Amino acid sequence: MKNKLPKLNQAFFIGALISVVGFTTACNTVDDVYSNDQKPLEKTIVHEDEKKSSNQSNKKTVSYDASNIQLQVDVHDGYIFDAEEPRRFILEYQKNADYYARIEVLDANENIEKVKEQVLEYLSHTGEVRDISMNEAIPLYQNTKFSLHASNQETAQNVIVKEIDGVLLKITIHYLNQEESEVITQHMVEMLQTLKVTQ
Missing domain, CATH: 4.10.220 (Light-harvesting Protein)
Structure with missing residues (x-):
């Protein structure tokens, strides 16, 4: 064994x-x-x-001719919406031209990082630049490429880059840094949320 x-x-x-x-x-x-x-x-x-x-x-790679893009918004009383030139449109408060939103149609293949650098440089002349992409409770600020804000004692600006109907847009909202601005800018944001692309 x-x-x-x-x-x-x-x-x-x-x-x-x-x-x-x-x-x-x-x-x-x-x-x-x-x-x-x-x-x-x-x-x-x-x-x-x-x-x-x-x-x-x-x-x-979805392409479009930015120069041929037309935009449309539901305009409230007291505001005007018009094309400034090809690719640029303006929404303006008729009683005070310091309240406006300029919408620029960007190229389909635009370099977003480069656009952001340019916006940062532009806003730096207004004041300290802050990221406001957390404002996603407001439809206009949802699904943006970026959202930035700058202000000083007199004026304030928000710049948003986002796609609407497959078209890349840069929206610059300019307003006075005053208490009464709240109602006006709220109306502007409501109108901008109705932006549609028509070709």
Whole structure:
């Protein structure tokens, strides 16, 4: 009985060694590793990522002629909305021209980071620039590329860049830094939330 145990242990050890060697050989290459049941799953994941990336690329490549874009808003009494020049429109309070919103149609492939740098430089002449993208309770500020604000003792400005109807727009809201501005700017924001693209 004592002589059989070492032989049994030895046989078990040799069998285990053969199994390890066999498994190592089977997993010697990347192709062999992916030959198990996990390969289709990993391929599917990669495929979905590529599909998402492709869809995002397609969205970015949607093109339009910015010079031919026309905009429309529901205008309240006491305000006017007009085209200043191709690609630029203005919504203005008739009683005081210091209250206005200028809307610029950007190119479909516009570099957003570059536009943001230009806006930061522009707003810095008004005052300290703050990010107001947290104002998502207001529809106009939802799904923006960026939303920035600057003010001083006299005036204030908000600049928003967002897509409306697939067209990239830069909206600059200019108003006086006064208590009575609240009602006027609220009306302007309500009108800007009705912006539609007509071509």
